[in-house]
Amino acid sequence: MTDVGSLAAEPLFGLPLPELWFALLFAMLGTFLFLDGFDFGAGALFATRSDQEERETVLAAIGPFWDGNEVWLVVFGGALFAAFPAVYAALFSRHYLLMFAILGALILRGMAPEMYEQRHDAAWQRWWGRAFVAGSVLAPLLLGAFVGNWVAGSPRSVTLTGALVGATLVALTVVSGTAFLRLKSRGRLRTEIRRYGEGAVVIYLVGVLASLGSLSSALGTGAVTSGPVLALVGLSVGLAVGYVLALRAGRDLLALAASAVLTYGLVAVVALLMYPAIDPASGLTVAEGIVSVLPLNLMSIGAALLLPLVTTYFVVLYSAFSGPAEPSEAY
Amino acid sequence: MVDPVLASRLQFALTTIVHIVFPVMSMGLAPFLIYFTWKDIRTEEPIYEQLRRFWTKIFAVSFVVGTVTGIVLEFEFGTNFAAFSTAAGELFGGPLAIEGMMAFMLEATFLGVFVFGRERVSDALYFVSSLAVGVGTWLSAVWILIANSWMQTPRGYELASENGRTVVHLVDPVAAYLNPRFGFMFVHMQNAAVESVALFMAGVAAYFVFRHHVWGYPVEHVSFWEATLKIALVALLITAPLQVLHGDLYARHVYETQPQKFAAMEAVWETESYVPEYIIAVPTDLADLTDPRAKELLGIGIPGGASWLASGGDPTAEITGLNEFESEAPPVAIVFWAFRAMVGMGFWFILLAFWGGYRWLTGDLLEDDLLHKALMASSLLGILAVELGWIVTEVGRQPWVIQGGMRTSEGVSPGLTGAEATLTLAGFVLVYAALLGLYAYVVVRIIRAGPPGRDDLESVSEPTPPSGPEAPAGVTGDD
Numbered sequence: 001m002t003d004v005g006s007l008a009a010e011p012l013f014g015l016p017l018p019e020l021w022f023a024l025l026f027a028m029l030g031t032f033l034f035l036d037g038f039d040f041g042a043g044a045l046f047a048t049r050s051d052q053e054e055r056e057t058v059l060a061a062i063g064p065f066w067d068g069n070e071v072w073l074v075v076f077g078g079a080l081f082a083a084f085p086a087v088y089a090a091l092f093s094r095h096y097l098l099m100f101a102i103l104g105a106l107i108l109r110g111m112a113p114e115m116y117e118q119r120h121d122a123a124w125q126r127w128w129g130r131a132f133v134a135g136s137v138l139a140p141l142l143l144g145a146f147v148g149n150w151v152a153g154s155p156r157s158v159t160l161t162g163a164l165v166g167a168t169l170v171a172l173t174v175v176s177g178t179a180f181l182r183l184k185s186r187g188r189l190r191t192e193i194r195r196y197g198e199g200a201v202v203i204y205l206v207g208v209l210a211s212l213g214s215l216s217s218a219l220g221t222g223a224v225t226s227g228p229v230l231a232l233v234g235l236s237v238g239l240a241v242g243y244v245l246a247l248r249a250g251r252d253l254l255a256l257a258a259s260a261v262l263t264y265g266l267v268a269v270v271a272l273l274m275y276p277a278i279d280p281a282s283g284l285t286v287a288e289g290i291v292s293v294l295p296l297n298l299m300s301i302g303a304a305l306l307l308p309l310v311t312t313y314f315v316v317l318y319s320a321f322s323g324p325a326e327p328s329e330a331y
Numbered sequence: 332m333v334d335p336v337l338a339s340r341l342q343f344a345l346t347t348i349v350h351i352v353f354p355v356m357s358m359g360l361a362p363f364l365i366y367f368t369w370k371d372i373r374t375e376e377p378i379y380e381q382l383r384r385f386w387t388k389i390f391a392v393s394f395v396v397g398t399v400t401g402i403v404l405e406f407e408f409g410t411n412f413a414a415f416s417t418a419a420g421e422l423f424g425g426p427l428a429i430e431g432m433m434a435f436m437l438e439a440t441f442l443g444v445f446v447f448g449r450e451r452v453s454d455a456l457y458f459v460s461s462l463a464v465g466v467g468t469w470l471s472a473v474w475i476l477i478a479n480s481w482m483q484t485p486r487g488y489e490l491a492s493e494n495g496r497t498v499v500h501l502v503d504p505v506a507a508y509l510n511p512r513f514g515f516m517f518v519h520m521q522n523a524a525v526e527s528v529a530l531f532m533a534g535v536a537a538y539f540v541f542r543h544h545v546w547g548y549p550v551e552h553v554s555f556w557e558a559t560l561k562i563a564l565v566a567l568l569i570t571a572p573l574q575v576l577h578g579d580l581y582a583r584h585v586y587e588t589q590p591q592k593f594a595a596m597e598a599v600w601e602t603e604s605y606v607p608e609y610i611i612a613v614p615t616d617l618a619d620l621t622d623p624r625a626k627e628l629l630g631i632g633i634p635g636g637a638s639w640l641a642s643g644g645d646p647t648a649e650i651t652g653l654n655e656f657e658s659e660a661p662p663v664a665i666v667f668w669a670f671r672a673m674v675g676m677g678f679w680f681i682l683l684a685f686w687g688g689y690r691w692l693t694g695d696l697l698e699d700d701l702l703h704k705a706l707m708a709s710s711l712l713g714i715l716a717v718e719l720g721w722i723v724t725e726v727g728r729q730p731w732v733i734q735g736g737m738r739t740s741e742g743v744s745p746g747l748t749g750a751e752a753t754l755t756l757a758g759f760v761l762v763y764a765a766l767l768g769l770y771a772y773v774v775v776r777i778i779r780a781g782p783p784g785r786d787d788l789e790s791v792s793e794p795t796p797p798s799g800p801e802a803p804a805g806v807t808g809d810d
Contacts, residue, residue, distance in 0.1 A: 004504065064443030067398055071431060071439045077405050078428030085420020092409025093744035099410050100755045103403050107762065110399040111769065114392060118773055295421045295501050299428060306432040313440035313463075320444050320452050 008294040017300055018290040021083040022271070022278060024303065028079055030267035032072030033143070033169070034176060034260045039066040041177015041200075043109060043136020044170070045193055046129065054189045055129065056327035059113050061184035064321050068314065070106070082299050084289040087279045094281065095146055098157040102142045109135030137170055144169030148211065151270050152218040153280030161214040168207030172266065174200035175243065176259035182252040184325045194247050197255070201240045201262075208236060208266070219273060219280075228272050232265050239265070336743045338752035339411040342759055344725075346403050348718055349763045353397030353770075355717050357438075358472060358521060359528025360390045361465035363562070364445075368461040372454045380789065381555050381782040382562075386532075388777045391446045396770050398439070400763075411752070415732055415742030419499045422488055422507055423478055430474030438467025449789075472520060480512035483724070484588045485733050497737060511588060515581045516724075522577065523720065526570035526680065527713025533563035533687070534710020535778055541703035555782045557697065560706075564691065567684040575677045579640065585727075586641040586650070589734060592727035594653045595666040597637040598624045601652040608636020610671065623667045658738075661729040665722060673719040676712050683709060 011017040039062045046058045081088040092099050112132035116125055148165030149157060178197025182190045212233070216224045223229075239258045246255035276285045290296060333341075367383035370376070405427060408416045416423070441463035444452060448460065487507030489500045501507060539556035542548045550556065586593040599606055600622065609632040612623045619625035635646025642648030653660040683705060690696045732739040 004502075008502075064447040067395065067442055068436065068440035070398065070402075071435045074402055074405055074435055075428070075431040077402075077409075078424065078431040081405075081408065081416065081420055081424035082428035083424075085424050086417045088409045088420065088424070089413035089416035089744070092406060093411070093413035093746060096410050096744070096747060096751050097755070099406055100758065103399075103406060104758070104762065106402060107399040107766070110395055111766070114395050114773065115769060118776060291421050291424070292500060294504070295425055298504055299425055302425070302429050303432065306429070306436075310432060310436045310440075313436055316456075317440045317443050320448050320456070 004294060007297045011293060012297045012300055015300075017296050018286045021079070021290065021296070021300075022275065022286045025076065025079055025083065026267050026271040027264075028072060028076040029147075030264040032069070032076055033140075033172075033267065034263040035069035035072060036066065037140065037169075037173040037263060038062075038176040038180035038256070038259075039069055040109070040136045040140045040170075041173035041175065042181050043132055043177075044174050045177055045181055045196060046136070047133040048193070048196060049189065051188075053327045054185075055125075057185050057189060057325055058181065059116065060325040060327055061181055063113070063325075064317065066110075068317060070110070073106075079299075079303075083291055083296065084278055084286075085291060087284060087289045090279055090282060090284070091150060094155060095149060095157045098142060098146055098149070102139065102146060105135050105138035105142055107135075108132075109139050136173075140169040140173045141166040147270055148215075151274050151280065152215055153277075153283075154218070155281055161211065161218065164207060164211040164214050168204060168211050168266075171200045171204040171207055172259070172263060175204055176256065176263065179243070179247070179252050179256035179259050182247070183256060184323075186324050197247055198244050201243055204262070205237060205240055208233060208269075212269075215273065223273055226272070229269055232269050232272070236262055236265050333749055333753045333756070335747040335749045335752040336740050338749060338756045339743050339747065340739060342752065342756045343404075343407055343411060345756070345759055345763060346400065346407060347721070347725075349767060350397065350400040350404055351717060351721060352714055352767075353393045353400060354468070354471070355524045355527050355714055356393035356531075357390055357397055358468045359524035359526075359531075360386055360393070361468045362525060363528065363532075363566070364390060365461050365465045368458055372458055377785055377788050378555065378558055381552070382558065385555070385777070385782040387446060389774055391442070392770065392773050392777070394438070394442055396766060400766070401435075411744055411747065412732070412742045413744035413747075414496075415737065418497050418737060418742070419733060422481060422499055422501050426474045426478040426481075426508065430471055430478075434467050434470035434474060436467075437470065438464050441467065469521060473517060476516045476520060477508050477510075477513055480516050481507055481510050482731075482733050483516075483728060484510045484512040485736055486510045488736075490736060497741075499733070499736070511584070515577075515584050518577055519574070519581050519720070520717075522570050522574050523713070523717050525566060526574055527717055529563045529566035529570060530680065530683075530706075530713035531710050532559050533567060533706045534708075536560035536563060537703040537706035537710075540697055541700060541707070544697045545700040545703065552782050552784070560696070561691070564684065564687045564696075567680065568688050571677070571680040571684040575674075575681060578674070578677060582640055583643050589728060590651050591653065591656045591658070592661070592666070592723075593641060594651060594656075595661045595663045595727050596670045596723060597650060598622065598663050598667040599637070599650045599652050600624075600654050600660075602649060602655055603652065604638060604649040605635050605647050606637040606641075606650045607632035607634050608640060610675075612667075621662065621664050623664050658730055661727050666727040669719040669722040669726070673716050673723065676716040676719075679709070680713065680716075 042058050042062050046055060049055050049058060077088070080091075108131050112128050112135055116128040116132060119125070144166030145157070145159075145162035147169070148154075148162040149159055152159065152161045154161065175197055178193050178200065181193055182197075212224045212229070239262050243255050243258040243262070246252070246258060274280060276287070278284060278286045278289045291299075364383065364386060367379050367386065371379035371383045408423075441460040444456070444460040445464050449457060452460070485507070487501065487503035487505065487510070489502050491498050491500055536556045536559035539550050539553065540560055543550040543553045543556075582593070582596075585596070594600075597606060597608070598612065609624060609630055611629060611631045612627055613629040614620065614623060614625045615628040616625070624630065638648040638650060639646045641650055653663065686702055687696065687706070690699045690702055696702070728734055730738050730740065732742045
């Protein structure tokens with residue numbers, strides 16, 4: 001028997017690990033929604049392009065990145081399983097069909113570019129292009145519905161709140177997708193997509209307000225108008241203005257950064273509305289749902305060692321492919 | 332309407348059976364790709380660039396399909412086996428989370444560099460990315476097999492009852508995660524992946540070699556296929572004997588740690604000694620289909636073989652029969668036949684490896700049409716053997732999801748209805764059939780297109796100038 005000593009006795013260094021894992025979980029969700037979000041957004045913008053070369057550029061832009069981006073969803077799921085196993089189980093089985101719809105959308109989105117590049121006849125590319133767009137729009141729509149139902153504590157998977165949060169998330173992916181694609185493209189493509197980003201950021205703000213309005217019936221008006229939530233909404237309005245100004249000034253990286261903060265801000269609102277519960281539908285709190293001390297400490301050590309490494313992988317990847325993508329680089 | 336327990340089990344079986352094809356391809360290709368990349372950079376011989384670029388395409392598509400089918404599995408523990416996940420999450424969730432952070436992140440990010448970045452990064456970083464992708468795929472297997480092996484030989488835990496529910500508590504992480512089964516599984520699985528890919532490469536290469544040298548059709552890049560055949564044969568000569576030798580140790584370990592599974596593998600119902608190893612056993616009555624050795628119509632066996640296998644050399648050793656166990660037996664016929672077919676193929680692969688090696692020595696490797704046909708017919712058998720091995724492992728441990736601790740039927744999500752589970756099962760049958768079809772279509776197209784022509788190669792044509800610093804974002808203000 002291995003002596004696990006104090007690892008089994010109390011949280012490492014007396015840290016508030018349950019709360020830190022709650023925060024880390026939403027940070028992972030935010031990272032996924034931002035990184036894979038601009039892949040989804042690029043997929044939605046793909047629908048607006050009819051020029052063959054521009055379509056190839058869109059695919060080339062996300063080609064090297066999307067798989068790594070999507071792993072943040074795997075990491076989020078794994079972390080939820082490891083840190084809050086009862087929440088993982090209750091949440092995923094409660095929204096059973098919704099989860100498989102999300103998986104279906106992700107399969108479609110992942111396979112479509114791979115298939116699109118296989119053949120160069122028009123009908124084939126038209127259909128796989130549509131599949132790519134459908135997967136790219138459905139994935140954030142359904143993921144948003146999942147998040148909306150989660151925070152609202154809804155036992156059902158098809159709800160108005162879910163639909164509103166889903167639509168809001170789709171708009172947000174177009175916001176970040178526009179900034180990302182502009183970084184990765186030149187010429188007409190880069191010029192023409194700007195208006196979609198500007199339109200999407202307005203829709204996003206309207207969507208946030210509508211979602212909060214819908215959530216107020218489940219959570220109470222007090223919760224959705226609390227100081228921190230209002231501050232984050234105010235920050236989002238400011239960021240949206242900054243995003244539009246950055247796009248107009250041609251500062252695409254700045255616009256992408258603004259959309260990143262917007263995404264983390266949205267996730268922070270969700271976390272704020274939920275806390276101290278982590279599964280509002282059953283009323284389970286962070287303190288109740290957290291795993292026992294020994295596995296919690298082990299996971300914390302693992303995450304503290306590995307997440308900095310993961311960050312360096314992404315730095316290497318994104319610096320290797322900095323600058324505009326060439327259509328010929330697609331697959 | 333199918334019962335939610337049965338539908339969940341069938342769905343998990345289907346989704347794992349389909350998923351494992353892709354990790355086998357990527358884990359098996361990984362050492363080859365690292366080798367090709369190394370040789371390409373060091374020697375600048377065009378053949379290695381062709382090998383690297385061709386097999387990287389197959390690796391990339393396998394990886395993508397492996398990603399999308401892999402996310403499904405991680406979600407299914409929660410959607411379909413919520414009771415298991417709630418009870419055992421403390422032990423089982425950790426390895427999955429660490430797998431994501433340590434392994435999947437490494438492979439998925441460096442995959443971008445490895446597949447798309449040859450011209451964008453230095454030789455050194457490019458080689459590092461091939462290593463990172465390869466090591467990442469194998470590290471994934473480490474953590475997934477740690478999780479799985481714990482279910483087979485659970486250690487380091489305590490069962491407690493909380494609010495009327497069974498809960499698993501981690502008490503000794505070293506015992507739990509370095510449980511006795513892990514090493515056996517990891518060696519057997521990784522060697523199987525390399526062996527399966529070697530068989531696949533050999534089969535595909537044999538087709539082109541056969542067309543060219545036996546039928547006399549002109550085949551483009553025939554030297555590429557000849558090289559592929561030889562490299563695959565070398566890998567097969569190493570992995571095929573190892574797999575059988577190691578499998579023997581593994582089977583003995585199963586006899587010691589999961590006697591019920593071993594009894595199912597040999598279809599031993601009553602405890603006996605001097606148990607023969609049946610190669611074929613056909614029952615006389617359809618009702619005995621779950622009991623392949625009952626009232627044999629036809630039985631061919633090696634006397635004392637099963638006892639010999641179990642004990643490591645003693646043909647008189649006793650094997651505990653399935654009737655002695657308190658829990659009901661797993662579906663015996665499936666386990667019995669899957670085990671036989673896997674072992675039979677294992678020996679066939681050794682024969683194939685030695686046959687090819689011998690022909691190579693005698694200088695007839697490129698002309699032996701029977702060998703070519705055998706290799707072509709065997710190109711997918713390695714993957715089939717892996718599937719059968721996993722069927723022995725997973726069906727053979729039923730009815731337990733945690734051996735001796737929790738039954739599979741107790742692990743299913745409590746709120747799940749038969750209608751929901753049947754709906755998603757039907758959906759997976761359709762979607763995964765399409766997915767396998769598309770994957771096969773893409774792989775066949777890549778094979779038909781063949782390796783890149785010599786004119787396309789960097790190592791032959793003038794070296795492309797290194798791409799200069801890209802125009803920084805925002806400077807090219809074209810709006």
